[in-house]
Amino acid sequence: MSLLDVEGFCEGFGRYETEDYLAIRIDESGPTDTGNTGQPPAQQPAPEAQQVTEEDIAVEITTGFAELGIEPATVEFQPDLLGFGYVDRDTNIYAEVDQQTVTEEVLGEDLEIRATPVEYRWDYGDGATATTTEPGGPLPEVTSAGEPVNPTDTETATSHVYTETGRFTVTVETVFTAEFRFQDDEDEDWIEIEGTAVLESSPGEADIWRASSRHVSGECEHQDQWGCDGPVELEDGDELPEIFRNDRQPPHTEP
Secondary structure, eight states, X not given: OEEOOOTTBOTTSSSBSSTTSOOEEEETTEEEEOTTTTOOOOOOOOOOOOOOOHHHHHHHXXXXXXXXXXXXXXXEESTXXXXXXXXXXXXXXXXXXXXXEEEEEETTEEEEEEEEEEEEEEEOSSSOEEEXXXXXXXXXXXXXXXXXXXXXXXXXXXXXXXXXXXXXXXXXXXXXXXXXXXXXXXXXXXXXXXXXXXXXXXXXEEEEEOOOOOOOSSSOSSTTSTTOSOSSOOOTTOOOOGGGSTTOOOOOOOO
């Protein structure tokens, strides 16, 4: 800081002797007018911190939903079939996902955040897509009437009919709604957040084959006979379906 070196400066005071002039003090930030009183201007009070609102929290949760640790759905197939299915028949595919609650600090507030799956957007890998409000699930062994259920050809809300053989990558996007409440008040009602968030699953694989049957006269006598060299007939480039690997016994299926 430096003072103007002018004639008539009164040592010890930041002003001229002549009251017709204003005292001017120069520092690194530039000149400051102190007025006729020789006193620095009064400091302005610091602005008050802006209060965080529920709307602010809702926006923050929505934009950072993918980082909250919510688990997306997994693509599942009928147990024991491991993705195996027949062309032109219903292959049962479903999403495994639950309602989830996590704790998180958002904008300085400790919160409980609850995510609820409400919609499933399927991509079956063959160009077909579907949207369901149900995740689906494994088929029972028998119906309510006691009739056996065919696991390789029973229609469900999330099953799919493939018209070609091959391996198909299946994915599902799960649509979640979210709500939150402050962690220090577990009796407080949940506060709903407008809008939804979408998480994509890791893919599953459907392995689709063509069924073939013939009438035979008796038991297999050697492997060269039709249908006696295994449960499937492999062509160039084919791999054995997973359900038939490692000496697994295939589940009961109707050809």
